[in-house]
Amino acid sequence: MQAQAGQSQGQMMQGSQGLQTPPRVISGKDLDYLTDQMSWLHGAIKKFHHYAKECRDPQVRQFIQQACQTHQKQYDLLLKHCQNQAQSANAGMGLQ
């Protein structure tokens, strides 16, 4: 998101103040929650896809299809957090 520039500034060392905000690190707890969140969305995506196929009313069908698409976008948004973290972790490995 657009807050990234501000993010890194907030994480600069402020003299002896230390970090202003926690750094962009996926904690163990974050990973547990991300796993849960993607699992919830995965279930909703498959269920809605099935419902949309079974619906008779075009308006209801279209609505459920759109909801299904929204959840797929959300899934990708959360997945990126794991992928970015994996990349920076690998890059860090290369440096050491």
Place this chain on the structure above:
Amino acid sequence: MANNSVVQNPEQQVPKTPEMNDRDYLNDVLSTEKYLTDSFNIAAREASHDALFQDVMQVLTENHTLARNTYNLMFQKGWYKVEKADAQKIQQTANQFQGYKSQFPQGQMQ
């Protein structure tokens, strides 16, 4: 239901069989969104850093909107009715809580 305290659209008919119909599907979509908003609310609170928090909050807000739109669609189809509260009871409640404001630090200010 010619009761004028009930607000409801004409009900769109669905097959009354053991099979799931459009109303059942939409009802379960609403249940799912309620579950997702509850769950993502907790996830947002537990995020360790800002970038993650912002994205989880975005998902939470989108799901609240989805739940709302589902409810509105069900209302359109006549599958949801709203009952007006008794006008006198509303006034009583308003008076009661207006009165409680006297207990606030700024209670006497309007």
